[in-house]
Amino acid sequence: MSSVTSPTAKPGLTEKKLKSLGLEYDFDFVLHLPLRYEDETVIHKISQIYPGMSVQLEGVVTQVNASLKPRKQLIATFKDDTGQVSLRWLHFYPSQQKMLEKGGLIRIRGEVRGSSLWGFELIHPKLSRAGEALPQTLTPVYPTTEGLSQPSIRKAVTAALSRVQLDDSLPDAVLQKYNLPDFARSVQVLHNPPVGTDAFELTQKSHPAWLRIKFDELLAQQLALAAARAARQEKKAFSMSLQPGQLALALLKSLPFTLTGAQKKVIDEINHDLGQAYPMHRLLQGDVGSGKTIVAAMAAATVLENGYQVAIMAPTEILAEQHFLKMRQWFEPLGVKVSWLSGSLTAKLKQATTDEIANGVARLVIGTQALIQKNIEFHKLGLMIVDEQHRFGVGQRLSLSRKGEQLQQNRHMVPHQLNMSATPIPRSLAMTFLADLEVSVINELPPGRTPVKTKLFSDSRRDELLQHVRKEIQNGRQVYWVCPLVEESEALQLQTVVDTHARLQEELNDVRCSFLHGRMNAQEKAEVMAAFVKHELDLLVATTVIEVGVDVPNASLMIIEHAERFGLAQLHQLRGRVGRGQAASLCVLLYQKPLSQLASQRLKAMYETNDGFEISRRDLEQRGPGEFLGVRQSGLAMLRFADIEKDVQIVDQARAVAQELRIHYPDSVAKHLHRWMRGKEDYIRT
Secondary structure, eight states: OOSSSSBOOOOHHHHHHHHHTTOOBHHHHHTOOOSEEEOOSOOBOGGGOOTTOEEEEEEEEEEEEEEOSSSOEEEEEEEETTEEEEEEESSOOHHHHHHHHHOSEEEEEEEEEEETTTEEEEESOEEEETTOOOOSBOEEEOOOOTTOOHHHHHHHHHHHHHHOOOOOSSOHHHHHHTTOOOHHHHHHHHHSOBTTOOHHHHHTTOSHHHHHHHHHHHHHHHHHHHHHHHHHHHSBOOOOOOSOOHHHHHHHHHOSSOOOHHHHHHHHHHHHHHTSSSOOEEEEEEOTTSOHHHHHHHHHHHHHHTTOEEEEEOSSHHHHHHHHHHHHHHHGGGTOOEEEEOTTSOHHHHHHHHHHHHHTOOOEEEESGGGGSTTOOOSSEEEEEEETGGGSOHHHHHHHHHHTOEEETTEEEOOEEEEEESSOOOHHHHHHHSTTSEEEEEOSOOTTOOOEEEEEEEGGGHHHHHHHHHHHHHTTOEEEEEOOOBTTBHHHHHHHHHHHHHHHHHHTTTSOEEEEOTTSOHHHHHHHHHHHHTTSOSEEEEOGGGSSSOOOTTEEEEEEETGGGSOHHHHHHHHTTSSOSSSOEEEEEEEOSSOOHHHHHHHHHHHHOOOHHHHHHHHHHHHHHHHHHTOTTTTOOOOSSOOTTTTHHHHHHHHHHHHHHHHHOHHHHHHHHHHHOTTOHHHHHO
């Protein structure tokens, strides 16, 4: 193999700088691809230049002027046989000034500024001796770090390329079938593009050489995810009997609504997985208000009826508590002990719950990250449900899974896992980052849900908005007023909620109003939410703690203050808190001018569509997959070269090739993963 056999020996500071860029082994340098290129293969004439053009000129300096006032700068006049330009340095070394004053023919490179009317100039041009042989390839400009020059990186890359064997990891039959460019040739072209190579294609990453690199990266990811899926299917899990159980039937009978066709379909998919002897690893996604909670409850009912425990973990206490209240309402009348575990419980209550979990008295356990604390041991965990799974790191999800591992007949039994997300995942993202999961989608809203209208209000229309709030409350409806995080400060956020609440109480003095924020203790939050649910409050001023999980059908108006400060997915989640009953509902995005271009795009998207998948697609465009999936902290390997939206056709091709390689060319699979996934073994296992 060419990639990782010999570390690049760069002594001292240069080696440390290279390592800081992730450049340690030869193949690291092979994949350290240029950001852009400079054309040093031709000498231009001054008569040919224009603003914005990158040029290389040869000529003489006729005048040099170094000044210290009004500011330090070095100015020179440069001529060739067709005209003249000005050269200017705002920071310069004495050696540069001496070189210019020495006279004689020199070569300069830089970007042209100015105009033909007022004259052209080059700011901080590079200087070199004239007459040297011109390179035969475009000059690469690499990503770098402070103190590491481009010549140093080029030298290291060239050395690595001379040592490494760039043999193709894919068999000839696959290369020919899919018309893939040669890997070694693609690498050489990207590091040293020959004269005449389309520079636009290179910079846009649409050149065939770039397409091969992106394909190989996506193929490695597909192979790694397929390996993760295969490894999971080698594990053992408790197989559930899927005969219609009394508990599930009783739960369905107790509901004041009927399931939608989409919910029934998803329940069947989950039950199929629960009947397997290997652990389910399914993602349940659906737009806000689509009814994921009852689907999770039906899955729990199947597992509980088979004699196993179920754990539900949510990222915030308020969301976990909402699940607890709902599950207790559904299951306790059916004889199921539902327990609650969070960090805010008293030591005595926490110990009592811990004991109930360990001895199996607690059959359905709901909580926050407290469920993965060291002292928590389950009696017989059969299913773990992780809500808003993208908010947890991979390690946290694995910790809950390991809590349920049991040794049975010398085999480690692993609980089934159902992940839920109210953020619909775009197809391109699901194909690339979630290919190791089975995915179920609830794409139908329950009957009776009214579409929420969205309006944009400038902060200058605040008085008009207050009149609308008063009217809604007079009509017997309830209102959310959400405040943003200010300057990433929890303390300031708290103060904003308190101040806004005080101001609204003064402006709407006949309205029953309270507030809710993350620093309140669990009992305080529960009391405020309970009062709002019972309609003992008309107006709730809150932070984004009410983003998910809160269900108050009588709430018909959502006001999001400083909406320009929120992310697109967050705005959509907040909008989903209204429109949950029969009344016509409205979401008002209250913004302050001036708006940035990104903020304008977000607000425009919210105004134009209620479709969660379309919102997610636009959110993906704006934030990228790392932010979107919440995996920056999880160790999940992100893509370096491919763009999952622009390169979706390459993703399709990579999936097809991955399947073919796994069936017919296992040696090529190992070779390709070794080349691309070095250091990411945990990603393959996860």
